[in-house]
Amino acid sequence: AQSVAQPEDQVNVAEGNPLTVKCTYSVSGNPYLFWYVQYPNRGLQFLLKYITGDNLVKGSYGFEAEFNKSQTSFHLKKPSALVSDSALYFCAVRAPRGGFKTIFGAGTRLFVKA
Amino acid sequence: DTEVTQTPKHLVMGMTNKKSLKCEQHMGHRAMYWYKQKAKKPPELMFVYSYEKLSINESVPSRFSPECPNSSLLNLHLHALQPEDSALYLCASSQEVTGNEKLFFGSGTQLSVL
Numbered sequence: 772a773q774s775v776a777q778p779e780d781q782v783n784v785a786e787g788n789p790l791t792v793k794c795t796y797s798v799s800g801n802p803y804l805f806w807y808v809q810y811p812n813r814g815l816q817f818l819l820k821y822i823t824g825d826n827l828v829k830g831s832y833g834f835e836a837e838f839n840k841s842q843t844s845f846h847l848k849k850p851s852a853l854v855s856d857s858a859l860y861f862c863a864v865r866a867p868r869g870g871f872k873t874i875f876g877a878g879t880r881l882f883v884k885a
Numbered sequence: 886d887t888e889v890t891q892t893p894k895h896l897v898m899g900m901t902n903k904k905s906l907k908c909e910q911h912m913g914h915r916a917m918y919w920y921k922q923k924a925k926k927p928p929e930l931m932f933v934y935s936y937e938k939l940s941i942n943e944s945v946p947s948r949f950s951p952e953c954p955n956s957s958l959l960n961l962h963l964h965a966l967q968p969e970d971s972a973l974y975l976c977a978s979s980q981e982v983t984g985n986e987k988l989f990f991g992s993g994t995q996l997s998v999l
Contacts, residue, residue, distance in 0.1 A: 803985040814889070814975050814990030815928065822985045861927055865985065872941065873988060875927035 773798040775864050775876035783882045784852045792847040792879045794862030804845040805863040805873070806836055815861060821845060832856070852883045891976050891991035899999055900966060906994045908959040908976030914989070916982040917959040919951060920975040922993070928975055934959060935982040966998045 774797045784790045796802060803822055807815040819830025826838045836847045845862060862876040889910045898904050908917065916935050920928035933941035934953045948970075950962040959976055973993045979986040 805987060807988075807990075812992070812995070814891075814977075814992045815988070816990070817987040820985065820987055859925075872930055872933070878925070878927050880925075 773802070773864055773866050773874055775862050775874055777860075777862055777876035777879045779879050780877075781880045781882065783884065786854050786883050786885050787851050790849050790852045790856070790881065790883070792860050792862075792881060794845045794847065794876060796843050796845060796862070796864045798864055798866040800866055803865040804836075804838065805865070806830065806834070806845075806847050807861045807863060807875075809859045809861065809878075818847070818860075852881075854883050854885050857881055857883045889976055889978055889989050889991035891974075891994055893994060894992065895995045895997075897997045897999060898963065898966065900968070902966075903962070903964045905963065906961040906974055906976075906996075908961075908991055909957055910978045910989070911957055912978065912989065913956075914978035914980055915956065916979045916986075917953065918977040918979075918988070919959070919961055920977060922973045922975055924973075932961075933982060940982060963996075966996075968998050971996055971998045 776795045805820045806818040809815045818834050819828050821828045821838045829835045834849050859878050859880050861878050863873050865873045892907045918933050919931040922928045930943050931945045932951045937953045948965050952960040973995050975993045976991045977988040979988050
């Protein structure tokens with residue numbers, strides 16, 4: 772069975788500092804990995820995805836994520852956090868053997884303090 | 886047009902009521918989804934439609950009845966719901982069910998069952 776783990780319920784960072792939101796996954800075969808962001812009372816918005824190729828993926832709003840196959844991780848990063856980045860972040864996996872169902876992690880709430 | 890539109894935004898219903906949630910997209914996507922999201926939790930998959938046919942039902946109780954009248958519309962009919970069914974109901978779409986396509990989410994319907 773495929774699964775996604777986000778070990779931190781909450782991440783706090785000061786504005787201007789780099790941020791990392793962690794994600795590890797467990798799937799059979801080669802996964803497709805995604806990050807989504809959710810603002811209050813809104814649906815999820817796509818940030819970026821890893822399919823194949825370069826392990827560093829760049830996405831929307833200055834976010835990037837690094838795929839590490841040996842550690843089965845896909846951590847979300849941003850060099851300089853903004854207060855407006857404060858939101859709920861979900862890592863997700865989609866795999867052929869899972870019927871291509873998108874499975875979401877539990878979510879990590881990011882607080883960026885001014 | 887890269888939007889998924891959901892109506893209504895809010896819905897309050899009694900346990901004996903019948904109501905429907907509506908979702909619409911005009912991106913030519915052939916896969917549409919219903920997710921249920923409780924507060925501070927990840928979205929949970931309920932149903933998947935592929936080319937207007939139901940392809941996945943995640944063992945959802947029969948008081949939830951999905952319908953896909955055409956490739957742009959997705960409905961969720963509600964009948965005899967329970968208070969524990971109160972949640973944010975999210976509609977999503979993607980180009981196809983298979984593959985690495987990202988999901989486009991609507992803003993959701995916040996449902997309260999009294």
